[in-house]
Amino acid sequence: MLLREGETPAEVATLVSGWAFRFKLLPDGRRQILSFLLPGDLIVFHSLHEEKLNFSVRTLTPVQVCAFDAAEFRSFLFDRPSMRRDMQVYCAAELTAATETITDLGRRLAPERLARFILVLEARLSRRRLAEQGVLPFPLRQEHLADTLGLTPVHVSRMLTQFRADGIVSVARNQLVIRNRNQLMNLAGMAMRS
């Protein structure tokens, strides 16, 4: 466990290696995973300018982080125009991602959500050269998928076995392979317009 909702961390950190995820816990134990953090991501970016963290963060694999003093980091950002620009872009990107997630959870069915999740994860990993040719590292348990997609672990299991049966993906321990990208994109409602 890296950070707990409600804290005011004195440090800001960057994920150097490994995976983590941001999530919220409801009083009755339900959990919603907000996003996964990959190498290169700023860990508390989302609450950089809030009093208190409004989510928790937890590691998924062993990680290496690189920490900065929070106040120092903020003023550093504040003073450097190029950094400032970067942060704004980063912020816009996060808002865009959140927007997509909201649409997924509010208006898409389970198989659609799963398909999109896989595709956007692959895209993020590819950009970092962590995935090639539809082969991605995949440290998530089905419970993580469930808590990300707003589903139940058993329903995730059923959909994954369905996906496998249809030859769309294969997922072994810690590795996911996209076997039929067309079909996956169809399911995701991402038609290829040439």
Added chain:
Amino acid sequence: MLLREGETPAEVATLVSGWAFRFKLLPDGRRQILSFLLPGDLIVFHSLHEEKLNFSVRTLTPVQVCAFDAAEFRSFLFDRPSMRRDMQVYCAAELTAATETITDLGRRLAPERLARFILVLEARLSRRRLAEQGVLPFPLRQEHLADTLGLTPVHVSRMLTQFRADGIVSVARNQLVIRNRNQLMNLAGMAMRS
């Protein structure tokens, strides 16, 4: 209709009076409302630093807007430290709101979602002195509620009549009154500690 997804608006605007909402439309017609814009809100804040808008915006009531040249506005922001700070705070707030919405859609049942929606709407309106004592202007049709909460209009209707029957709220044309705040907060899972 104010703005369409995919556009690159040359102007940035502030909502002076009236209500609008941001939403995404899926190819098959499903719609997800992302947020409502109230007087004082920046209309394209969420895509201020993106190439293209990744959502559409539409008015809910007649509105007055105050427009600025986008490029000018950006450099204005960029140069003024106090403005910059404001934007960062605004951005953090939006991210926090998005986080809540994701949790609502992913992990809460319909009545919970509805209760919370009403309460956070009231809070936003109160801060602007647009609501007093649990009486709020309410220009939404049930279809808007449905598209916000990831539900169906008929299910929203059922829940609202239930809420009314339980004496929790009453909603007439364009006005919603919170009649039993305790019960509403319970439903919302916002227990009052102390």
Added chain:
DNA sequence: CGTTGTTTTGAGATATGTCAACAGGGGTGG
């Protein structure tokens, strides 16, 4: 090899969706 944590499978339950008919309200035109 046991043990513990994860995934799979099945049967049955439930929240929410669909379809369709009806009711009310408020505008519009005659």
Added chain:
DNA sequence: CCACCCCTGTTGACATATCTCAAAACAACG
């Protein structure tokens, strides 16, 4: 001022996606 109409909301019967519970099969791991 009335009659009509369209839009929105309501209600009922039924359909379905997803959940729950529980057991069994697997996998990882000491």
